[in-house]
Amino acid sequence: MDFSHPEDRQMLADTLGRYLADKYTFEDRARIAGSTQGWCREQWSSLAQLGIMGALFSEEAGGYCGGAFDIAVVFEQVGKTLAVEPLLGTLMAGHALEHAGNEHALIAEAIAGNAVLAFAFQEAASRYAPHLCDCAAKQAGEGWTITGAKAVTPQIEAADHIVVLARTASSPDAQGAAHSLFLVAADQAGVAINGYPMIDGGRGGELALNNANARLVGNRGDGLALAERAIAIGTLALSWEAIGVMDTIKVQTLEFLRTRTQFSVPIGKFQALQHRMATLALEIEQARSAAINAAAALEAERHTRERAVSAAKFTIGQVGTLVAEEAIQLHGGIGMTWELPLSHYAKRLLMIGHQLGDEDYHLERFMAFSAAETSVETQAGAPA
């Protein structure tokens, strides 16, 4: 048992941390996050040159790491700087492709920084549940076409290729499968994206597909299983991004408690504030433990993996909201301002709760996986 990272992974974290601290300052971030593109191609190339995208994928897929804790340390650094680059979509789409066993050339392009990927599964009516997907795919000659809409997909305007979950049968077949995963080139007639800014910086978009050409990823009917795995990896990444955000908020808030003076003393001398801060510190450690548990379970069998992933995202959702709200309160009026970086960290933390499932969704899902295996298939979007 060992809770430290091996040297090479620590180097990866340090390298990315140093780069971001130096070249992705808060001012850079504010400019990029509020820009019309909502991300920065130059930064993306630099991250690729540093090997960051390579660290997210295994050697078989052309990367050089790709383990759960490699993904963890990368996204922890992302959280510390609130980087808005399209890493999450590239990670999730790339892992879906890698797991399906095709499109290795495209993963290589993503690792090199030449291609940006997005992962579009959720729909306006599906909330966070992949199995409620209604987008329909039709066989057309050798290939497929998809018609339907996908909701709130982060940095989808940046994507060259979009991995899309779509229905390939109106009702589940004998194996319970009704969905498949597809690769859709963004630059084609049947693809329309309605992009918009996100409240925590960067951009997202609604995807409308109208007989868009698509290539099947993996086998027909594997869609939900592949999506579930990609979502687990994305959830892990977001959980660790939240850890990075929370650690930063903790440092900023402690600094404020030490320096802000009222009634002639630093406000950190007041017990009412001290004990709330102690609770935050404790909750953040519990959240870190949850994120560690999820990373450790990522290669376990499905039941163990999904249970740990949902436990982590539930904890992150619960603790994240507490940390964001308390940090603003402990700062008082200044915590309400755009000027203070803290408010942007708090916003990001709250919005992580709205990505890939909030605390209620994941608590329900954890309960479904904890119940008898037989009942799992029918609940909370857990496919057979």
Added chain:
Amino acid sequence: MDLDFSDEELEFQSEVQSFLHANLPKRLSDKVKARLRLTKQDHEEWHAILADRGWLATHWPPEWGGTGWSVAQRFIFDVECATAHAPEIIPFGLKMLGPVLIRYGTEEQKRHWLPRILDGTDWWCQGFSEPGAGSDLASLRCAAVREGDEYIVNGQKTWTTFGQHADVIFCLVRTDSSGKKQQGISFLLIDMKSPGVELRPIRLLDGEHEVNEIFFTDVRVPAANLVGEEDHGWTYAKYLLTLERTGIAGVGQAIAGFRALQEIVQDQRDGHQPLAQNPLFATRMARLEIDLENMKTTNLRALCAAGKGDGPVAESSMLKIRGTEIRQEITSLARRALGPYAQPFVSEALDEGFNNEPIGPGYAAPITADYLNNRKLSIYGGSNEIQREIIVKAILEL
């Protein structure tokens, strides 16, 4: 980052399991599982079995008869013992005084006292709290005055757990009141049979006699029973309290308690379904289970950090807070699960050999008393508010 047990640790785990299977008397594990009252003899019986195997002093180095185990081994042992319903090891001699003597005691003290803890000659109790010194422990007033090669002790201690069983008590006493209150405290070992020691029971809200008041009137204590230096006892006490906190987190107890709770919740009916399927109750259970899963890892992280450094760490305060909150929630949900049957209380049903027809489900008798008793968890060993003070000062540095 590696959360898995190594092959050696897994081997150790099965060794512990087989040992418990072969050596933990069913009479004892049945009593523990049913939460019946344990007698002094029950505890001594289990201690002797562990001592025979050399597994009693899990926090001591081998040269003093300890196991010298790694943190992972200690964790495995604790969890296996708890889930097999072994009696808890009484911590006062083994987990509190022992490590203090090993670290701060003289060779002579170690040679005299440590074997007596292992062979059960001495049952220790703890004399820290006083009526006027609870959370503000350093304001304690029980006084020891040096006269030749003796100390004369006058004053009062309270909340002394199992003082009624004890042969000896380790006390914090005031030897100097001229400076800061933390200075002038000494760590003294006192024979409970000394003239002038009087013990009065305190009955707790569950009706039990678990704790006591102890009065000292002109009690003569050999100066050789001073641990470390005179007036430096606060340092040793802080070390001891850190050990105590880590133990109170009680992850093994929590795991065993949660499993027992799951059985109750499956057995209790809510209309036509088990209570476990009531959505509101199931949600409470799931939140608790996730908190416990997180706690297990937080606990291991703190233990690993402590293992690399020089003993226990300030993070033990976080463990104490969350560990006790979880254990209290387990007993609270068990009480809720009983519904109306939380109310009947036949005290005799908690004694071994009680054969009357149980009122309500067989497991119901001790549940509410157990819940009430466990309110102590967030109060003793430094209240959870005091733990927050420690976090604020030692970790957050506010």
